[in-house]
Amino acid sequence: MQKKYLMTPGPTSVPTDVLLAQARDMIHHRAPAYTEVLREITARLKKVLGTEGDVVIFGSSGTGAMESSVVNLFSPGDKVVVISVGYFGDRYAAIAEEFGLQVIKLSYPRGSPADPLDLEKTLESHPETKGVFITHLDTSTGVENDLEAFGRLTNPRNVALIVDSISGLGSSPLYLDAWNLDVVVSGSQKAFMTPPGIAFAGISSRAWNMVERSRLPKFYWSYQKSKDAYNKPIPQNPFTPPVSLLVAFNEALKMVEKEGLENMWSRHRLLAEATRAGLRAMGLKLFATGGWGNGVTSVLPPEGVDGGKIVRMMREEFGITIAGGQGDLKGKIFRIGHLGYVDRLDIILTLAALEMTLARLGVEVELGSGVRGTQEVFLKAEG
Amino acid sequence: MQKKYLMTPGPTSVPTDVLLAQARDMIHHRAPAYTEVLREITARLKKVLGTEGDVVIFGSSGTGAMESSVVNLFSPGDKVVVISVGYFGDRYAAIAEEFGLQVIKLSYPRGSPADPLDLEKTLESHPETKGVFITHLDTSTGVENDLEAFGRLTNPRNVALIVDSISGLGSSPLYLDAWNLDVVVSGSQKAFMTPPGIAFAGISSRAWNMVERSRLPKFYWSYQKSKDAYNKPIPQNPFTPPVSLLVAFNEALKMVEKEGLENMWSRHRLLAEATRAGLRAMGLKLFATGGWGNGVTSVLPPEGVDGGKIVRMMREEFGITIAGGQGDLKGKIFRIGHLGYVDRLDIILTLAALEMTLARLGVEVELGSGVRGTQEVFLKAEG
Numbered sequence: 032m033q034k035k036y037l038m039t040p041g042p043t044s045v046p047t048d049v050l051l052a053q054a055r056d057m058i059h060h061r062a063p064a065y066t067e068v069l070r071e072i073t074a075r076l077k078k079v080l081g082t083e084g085d086v087v088i089f090g091s092s093g094t095g096a097m098e099s100s101v102v103n104l105f106s107p108g109d110k111v112v113v114i115s116v117g118y119f120g121d122r123y124a125a126i127a128e129e130f131g132l133q134v135i136k137l138s139y140p141r142g143s144p145a146d147p148l149d150l151e152k153t154l155e156s157h158p159e160t161k162g163v164f165i166t167h168l169d170t171s172t173g174v175e176n177d178l179e180a181f182g183r184l185t186n187p188r189n190v191a192l193i194v195d196s197i198s199g200l201g202s203s204p205l206y207l208d209a210w211n212l213d214v215v216v217s218g219s220q221k222a223f224m225t226p227p228g229i230a231f232a233g234i235s236s237r238a239w240n241m242v243e244r245s246r247l248p249k250f251y252w253s254y255q256k257s258k259d260a261y262n263k264p265i266p267q268n269p270f271t272p273p274v275s276l277l278v279a280f281n282e283a284l285k286m287v288e289k290e291g292l293e294n295m296w297s298r299h300r301l302l303a304e305a306t307r308a309g310l311r312a313m314g315l316k317l318f319a320t321g322g323w324g325n326g327v328t329s330v331l332p333p334e335g336v337d338g339g340k341i342v343r344m345m346r347e348e349f350g351i352t353i354a355g356g357q358g359d360l361k362g363k364i365f366r367i368g369h370l371g372y373v374d375r376l377d378i379i380l381t382l383a384a385l386e387m388t389l390a391r392l393g394v395e396v397e398l399g400s401g402v403r404g405t406q407e408v409f410l411k412a413e414g
Numbered sequence: 415m416q417k418k419y420l421m422t423p424g425p426t427s428v429p430t431d432v433l434l435a436q437a438r439d440m441i442h443h444r445a446p447a448y449t450e451v452l453r454e455i456t457a458r459l460k461k462v463l464g465t466e467g468d469v470v471i472f473g474s475s476g477t478g479a480m481e482s483s484v485v486n487l488f489s490p491g492d493k494v495v496v497i498s499v500g501y502f503g504d505r506y507a508a509i510a511e512e513f514g515l516q517v518i519k520l521s522y523p524r525g526s527p528a529d530p531l532d533l534e535k536t537l538e539s540h541p542e543t544k545g546v547f548i549t550h551l552d553t554s555t556g557v558e559n560d561l562e563a564f565g566r567l568t569n570p571r572n573v574a575l576i577v578d579s580i581s582g583l584g585s586s587p588l589y590l591d592a593w594n595l596d597v598v599v600s601g602s603q604k605a606f607m608t609p610p611g612i613a614f615a616g617i618s619s620r621a622w623n624m625v626e627r628s629r630l631p632k633f634y635w636s637y638q639k640s641k642d643a644y645n646k647p648i649p650q651n652p653f654t655p656p657v658s659l660l661v662a663f664n665e666a667l668k669m670v671e672k673e674g675l676e677n678m679w680s681r682h683r684l685l686a687e688a689t690r691a692g693l694r695a696m697g698l699k700l701f702a703t704g705g706w707g708n709g710v711t712s713v714l715p716p717e718g719v720d721g722g723k724i725v726r727m728m729r730e731e732f733g734i735t736i737a738g739g740q741g742d743l744k745g746k747i748f749r750i751g752h753l754g755y756v757d758r759l760d761i762i763l764t765l766a767a768l769e770m771t772l773a774r775l776g777v778e779v780e781l782g783s784g785v786r787g788t789q790e791v792f793l794k795a796e797g
Contacts (some may be wrong), residue, residue, distance in 0.1 A: 052439045092634075131631060
């Protein structure tokens with residue numbers, strides 16, 4: 032008998048109530064019962080995104096919603112800046128290039144956040160820039176960018192700020208309207224503890240103005256088609272939506288509402304701090320040098336140990352799925368997710384298993400040291 | 415207490431085992447447990463599509479997979495023929511036009527199938543045609559096109575034949591390899607009795623050759639990215655797939671395997687014949703004039719009765735969701751789906767409820783006549 036724990040930066044663990052909501056009898060996506068679900072989800076997502084503007088929903092992964100922001104706002108040849116602090120920033124650049132945008136890429140060493148000063152200089156020397164793409168939380172390293180600071184640069188210049196907050200949203204504060212963000216894309220399978228398959232985007236009025244002028248072809252991803260369908264007498268999606276996932280997502284959003292968004296952010300911050308304190312107390316080195324977000328922690332394996340081996344032993348011996356490094360970082364780091372349906376004891380059991388894993392791999396580690404490190408943070412937070 | 419019945423052409427009713435398979439603990443999409451699911455689904459889909467070629471899987475509705483066939487095979491300005499017998503043929507034309515293809519549209523009156531002779535003439539006068547798009551079963555009317563006959567025209571001319579079999583696959587025979595089809599797109603939520611959110615495409619070697627030359631931009635829909643991810647040492651999807659839906663889809667495909675594909679086709683044919691016999695026995699007129707497929711039956715409401723009213727009363731009074739007309743046919747027809755997880759008694763109860771609905775609406779109808787019409791077909795089939 033071995034219980035399973037999903038401690039990756041997504042898909043994340045799903046509460047039983049949300050899992051079971053998927054199993055309700057299928058309803059038709061043009062019938063009144065579904066419309067009620069769509070209305071509720073849309074209202075809840077507006078709160079989560081901090082916007083009074085429109086939200087569109089897609090049956091897709093987060094990458095689909097990233098693509099949607101490119102094809103809905105821009106035209107071939109448009110100049111854009113892509114800020115990359117990791118794997119997912121690189122992905123945004125790849126999408127923008129694929130669709131013929133002229134991309135200026137501001138790349139940062141993995142493990143560091145982006146510096147707003149660099150964007151300011153770039154926008155000064157490229158005043159024709161139409162949009163800036165940025166990752167909120169890049170799960171490849173756990174680093175988070177300061178969206179508010181970037182919004183202060185783009186907004187007065189009337190440049191669209193497009194945010195991949197697939198992993199950031201729900202784990203850290205984000206205010207689409209107040210921070211002058213223009214498109215924020217996210218998904219169901221991270222902080223929102225729902226299975227993958229739903230993506231969504233919040234859209235500012237500046238972004239809608241750009242949609243009108245965009246000349247890139249679009250059909251499935253069309254924001255306008257989504258808006259038109261939602262504005263029918265019976266609100267609906269333009270194409271058959273993933274009904275069972277949406278019913279489950281609505282349940283998860285009810286749980287978010289009950290916890291309260293601010294409490295959810297605090298919980299994620301506490302879990303992140305405890306994880307990092309525990310890892311340091313075990314003598315491990317964290318990968319990022321600053322700008323940590325709250326969703327995932329990247330860790331350097333002890334000297335001479337392959338990160339992939341740790342991931343494998345954690346899964347096989349203890350039933351805990353953590354993540355290895357992506358791309359260039361494969362084998363060089365491992366990542367512990369603390370995103371979504373996670374509480375204090377999940378962190379404790381993960382670090383306890385990690386201590387045992389390292390001991391098995393011949394690393395000198397004081398058993399209980401990591402656990403104690405997290406306990407101290409948790410007890411202090413309650414005091 | 416009112417039980418619910420989903421008798422639409424999709425999403426269709428989902429068996430409890432498939433519903434509950436969604437509720438299993440979430441697994442990570444790069445971990446071995448998921449790989450096994452992906453391998454099994456891929457193998458099963460190849461059988462269902464009648465192909466030894468590649469199958470790619472998307473988290474999206476069927477429309478997403480339709481878009482994928484346009485952006486993966488073609489380049490702006492390419493000449494294509496779109497054969498339309500209804501709402502979904504029109505959709506393929508709209509997608510192809512949106513992406514800059516030069517579209518010759520062969521439109522047929524709603525309720526009639528396409529005539530291969532027309533395509534033959536068109537291909538003779540437009541020898542530069544690169545592809546032909548066709549709907550297998552157009553659920554807007556229930557009419558099915560003879561794919562094999564069209565494949566005999568396109569194959570010797572080395573023209574790609576691209577098939578929307580979202581609703582046809584599983585309800586009628588289709589053999590991708592033997593009929594020389596090049597791309598067949600379909601989805602989870604029709605004959606395959608799984609919730610919506612998964613689309614897939616079978617791809618011929620001719621189609622792969624076209625993928626290499628295509629200049630339309632693509633990222634989420636890229637067939638090449640799917641193939642590359644599947645061919646990694648651990649087969650996977652390029653982007654986070656809808657894991658819980660895929661686990662459920664695999665269960666449904668196991669049920670298909672158990673029933674046997676040929677038996678599944680026969681069951682759908684029998685249910686379609688019984689539905690039509692029953693409707694005629696009630697004195698109703700069917701909408702299509704020929705070329706019926708097996709997935710859905712379109713019906714003309716009795717003189718002076720709005721189709722929408724019938725749909726509403728069936729749902730509100732009897733808990734049965736059937737479908738109204740789409741686009742131009744709104745209010746003018748109603749549609750009964752018999753697709754997926756449907757057996758003889760579902761047809762009988764639906765016609766019984768329809769008899770009562772019509773009686774309530776003041777239509778002169780002999781109670782039991784429709785039911786008797788279906789019973790006769792069912793009894794004869796067993797004899």
